[in-house]
Amino acid sequence: MLGILGNKVGMTQIFTEDGSANPVTVIKVGPCVVTQIKTIETDGYNAIQIGYQNSSTKHLTKPELGHLKKSQIQPLRYLKEYQIEEVNDFTLGQIINVQNFKEGDYVDISGKSIGKGFSGNQKRHNFSRGPMTHGSKNHREPGSIGQGSTPGRVFPGKKMAGQLGGKTTTVSKLEVLKIDSKENLLIVKGSVPGKPGNLLSIKPTKRA
Missing domain, CATH: 2.40.30.10 (Translation factors)
Incomplete structure (x- = not known):
């Protein structure tokens, strides 16, 4: 058909x-x-x-x-x-x-x-947020994204903020x-x- x-x-x-x-x-x-x-x-x-x-x-x-x-x-x-x-x-x-x-x-x-539009990790990938009290400064931030000097780069495909939908x-x-x-x-x-x-x-x- x-x-x-x-x-x-x-x-x-x-x-x-x-x-x-x-x-x-x-x-x-x-x-x-x-x-x-x-x-x-x-x-x-x-x-x-x-x-x-x-x-x-x-x-x-x-x-x-x-x-x-x-x-x-x-x-x-x-x-x-x-x-x-x-x-x-x-x-x-x-x-x-x-x-x-x-x-x-x-x-x-x-x-x-x-x-x-441009959306953060919580909306785009359903990440959980950080604590909202006790002086936490990580509420909706992505946090650490790499392993340091080795490998010294971010791997392709890393879930991060970006264009959602469309x-x-x-x-x-x-x-x-x-x-x-x-x-x-x-x-x-x-x-x-x-x-x-x-x-x-x-x-x-x-x-x-």
Whole structure:
């Protein structure tokens, strides 16, 4: 099954028939357009490239405009490629929407996480703080970070203060609880990366 692009709408909760409440994320997906078909013969692998969200030409580079014009497709703001096993079922210009999924499917959703700026060790790595009384001057400081003259340096990967969030992350195996074909809404159980409006990539979870 092919993946799709969409935007996070927000979170809410829905109730099942047994009365239990489920936290869910509402995602506005597609419609997306097939902009390129790659095959083993021409590119070395099978893949489908899709485009999402109509855009004006001023937001695209000349190579992007030329690429879409070659396929006789309108300017699209986002392009994303998904590798699949079989490409014969797809054609250029084909519309991909929420109907490609069904209730009960499991999906992996990728997006940029919420950026939290420059953060200290307590917030970034869940370090414990120092004592707050008896003249302690180490409340939220990182403390000693090295071993002295030997090795005389700080090893790469040391957990220290720094940029937190704002990176592409993936949440796996989220269950599709409901689909609204009329509004192109995908409702999945649980949370997904980013704030409302965040661009998301939704693809089926690979079965083991």
